[in-house]
Amino acid sequence: MNNHxxxxxxxxxxxxxxxxxxxxxxxxxxxxxxxxxxxAYELGKAGFACTLLDKGGWSLEASTAAAGMLGxxxxxxxxxxxxxxxxxxxxxxxxxxxxLEDWSGIPTQYIAxxxxxxxxxxxxxxxxxxxxxxxxxxDWMSAEELLRVESELSPAVRGGLYLPADHQVHPxxxxxxxxxxxxxxxxxxxxxxxxxxxxxxxxxxxxxxxxPEGELYADLVVLAAGAWSSPLAExxxxxxxxxxxxxxxISVRTDAPLIRATVFTKxxxxxxxxxxxxxxxxxxxxxxxxxRAKVSAIADLHEKAAALLPRMADAEFxxxxxxxxxxxxxxxxxxxxxxxxxxxxFATGHYRNGILLAPITGRLVAQLAQGSATELDLAPFAPxxxxxxxxxxxxxxx
Ligand SMILES: Cc1cc2nc3c(=O)[nH]c(=O)nc-3n(C[C@H](O)[C@H](O)[C@H](O)COP(=O)(O)OP(=O)(O)OC[C@H]3O[C@@H](n4cnc5c(N)ncnc54)[C@H](O)[C@@H]3O)c2cc1C
Numbered sequence: 001m002n003n004h005x006x007x008x009x010x011x012x013x014x015x016x017x018x019x020x021x022x023x024x025x026x027x028x029x030x031x032x033x034x035x036x037x038x039x040a041y042e043l044g045k046a047g048f049a050c051t052l053l054d055k056g057g058w059s060l061e062a063s064t065a066a067a068g069m070l071g072x073x074x075x076x077x078x079x080x081x082x083x084x085x086x087x088x089x090x091x092x093x094x095x096x097x098x099x100l101e102d103w104s105g106i107p108t109q110y111i112a113x114x115x116x117x118x119x120x121x122x123x124x125x126x127x128x129x130x131x132x133x134x135x136x137x138x139d140w141m142s143a144e145e146l147l148r149v150e151s152e153l154s155p156a157v158r159g160g161l162y163l164p165a166d167h168q169v170h171p172x173x174x175x176x177x178x179x180x181x182x183x184x185x186x187x188x189x190x191x192x193x194x195x196x197x198x199x200x201x202x203x204x205x206x207x208x209x210x211x212p213e214g215e216l217y218a219d220l221v222v223l224a225a226g227a228w229s230s231p232l233a234e235x236x237x238x239x240x241x242x243x244x245x246x247x248x249x250i251s252v253r254t255d256a257p258l259i260r261a262t263v264f265t266k267x268x269x270x271x272x273x274x275x276x277x278x279x280x281x282x283x284x285x286x287x288x289x290x291x292r293a294k295v296s297a298i299a300d301l302h303e304k305a306a307a308l309l310p311r312m313a314d315a316e317f318x319x320x321x322x323x324x325x326x327x328x329x330x331x332x333x334x335x336x337x338x339x340x341x342x343x344x345x346f347a348t349g350h351y352r353n354g355i356l357l358a359p360i361t362g363r364l365v366a367q368l369a370q371g372s373a374t375e376l377d378l379a380p381f382a383p384x385x386x387x388x389x390x391x392x393x394x395x396x397x398x
Contacts, residue, residue: 024049027369028208028218030195030232033063034171034354035347036224037178038362041100043222044185046366051216052187053209055194055228059175062226063354065323066171067249067271067279070356073163074115074264079134081380082332086353087136088376089360090165096359097169097177104180109170109274115262116146118153118160118308124266125158137165152258152309157265168262168271171355195225197235198344206236206343220369222345227289227324229334229348236341239390240334240383242349244289244324248297249281252305252315259309268304270312277318280305291322327351329389335364338383345369346383 025048029040032054040050069075072090076083097108119125132140139162146160147153183189195209198221208217209232225232226242233240253276262271271279283297298320306313328334328349335347347365350357360376367374 025220025369026051026218027220027222028053028216029222029224030209031224031226031228031348032059032179032189032191033061033224033226034059034066034174034178034358035063035226035350035361036222037063037175037182038358039222039224039345039347039365040182040187040362041103041178041185042362042366043369044182044187046370048219048366048369050182050185050187051190051218052182053190053193053195053211053216055192055225057191058179058189062323062325064172064175065247065249065321066355067269067281068109068169068171068174068355069115069262069264069269069271070167070169071115071163071264071353072356073135073138073161073166074117075353075356077131081377083134085360085376085381086356089357090167092359092363093167093169093356097174100177100181103184104177106173106177106180108174108177110167111169111272111274112167113261113272114162114164115166115264115269116141116150116153116160116162118146118157118263118265120154120156120158120265120307122158125160128161131161135161138163150259150261150263152311153263154308154310156307160265166262169355170273174355174358195232198223198232198341200236200343204342206341220343220345222347222365222369224347226348226350226354227326229326229346233341233386236344238338238340238386240346240348240386241329241390242334243286243327245327245351246285246287246290246322246324247282248293248301248320248322249279250298250301250320251277251279251318252302252312253277253318254311254315258311263308265304265308268301268308270305270309278305278312278315280312286327289324291324293320293322325351326354329392330385333357333361333381334383334386335361335381336378336383337368338386340384
């Protein structure tokens with residue numbers, strides 16, 4: 001029996017036994033974005049009886065505003081632990097969605113085409129070439145080679161990185177799939193139920209959350225509230241510097257298919273989806289919790305897309321939307337426990353890469369919850385670094 005089948009049988013057995021046996025550990029997950037949902041999914045597989053809260057409807061924030069790139073190579077600008085975290089998650093993805101789709105019956109629209117990271121200027125070319133010595137799964141392609149792969153690219157493209165392993169999913173379908181899977185595992189989902197305060201017991205251990213419907217208790221709590229995580233940490237007196245970074249995307253359709261791979265250049269990417277549309281993204285602004293979509297952003301994204309793929313000039317406009325990425329000062333997520341808050345697992349601050357990082361984050365949360373050794377060293381992502389970061393004011397927007 002493979003791991004997936006045994007996890008399914010284990011969960012079924014827990015459900016059949018009423019799932020409320022004294023020995024069944026419980027978890028309360030705050031946030032139905034991809035990080036909270038992936039955490040609930042992995043905790044469910046590990047035998048936890050989960051309750052998941054969201055202040056709104058199912059996954060209506062950053063996770064369904066994303067483009068869905070699994071950009072372990074394209075998004076990372078330097079070697080180090082974050083690159084390893086991204087590569088670990090990318091390495092899990094295909095099998096993770098296959099198993100998720102078995103649980104849910106809902107396809108995530110995984111597309112196994114890579115990303116072309118095109119350079120349009122000397123400076124960009126030099127920066128991309130400088131990454132080659134430490135990158136894995138990356139090749140340099142000349143302009144001619146790129147045009148052979150994607151013939152609609154602008155002749156202004158100077159060459160670029162071919163990243164065959166950076167695949168994609170559709171974030172909206174991923175969210176639907178995660179909801180169906182965790183529901184099937186028996187997770188209790190409470191939408192429109194904000195956590196207003198984290199609760200502690202007499203020993204100081206985090207033991208639940210207060211909500212307008214009353215207090216909810218669990219053996220452990222997972223903080224996965226994305227850009228809204230800081231005020232909840234603050235209810236424990238913890239300073240967790242996470243802030244919203246607004247991104248706007250547009251969706252367009254063309255008469256005939258233009259590209260198979262995702263094409264990406266500085267300030268713009270175009271992600272072809274299986275329904276024949278393209279997601280063009282994304283703006284990046286620190287304007288607080290303002291989520292209004294701007295006409296100027298639509299014009300700007302369209303102009304940049306047409307510079308990369310000239311036939312985009314005549315595309316049909318489909319829609320636009322915005323989302324708030326959970327940003328951190330050092331651009332690293334907070335994953336792990338914190339001495340100052342026993343009973344609480346942090347899974348937040350995934351900034352530009354939460355879709356990519358969902359599988360590994362969910363698995364790490366489950367490993368922490370079970371008290372087992374984590375498969376990666378979490379020191380670089382330790383929530384305790386928040387105290388130091390809270391003192392710093394590093395401008396995030398590159
Ligand atoms: C335009 C755009 C494009 C992106 N493209 C990509 C991409 O291509 N690839 C990629 O990997 N990443 C991408 N990202 C980043 C990715 O979307 C985020 O990193 C990821 O969605 C973060 O997930 P999350 O679950 O932490 O946050 P969210 O999805 O924001 O979820 C947090 C949830 O917590 C809930 N919540 C908040 N406070 C409370 C409370 N007090 N009580 C209960 N619930 C609460 C919220 O309602 C929300 O549903 C993109 C982001 C944007 C905005």
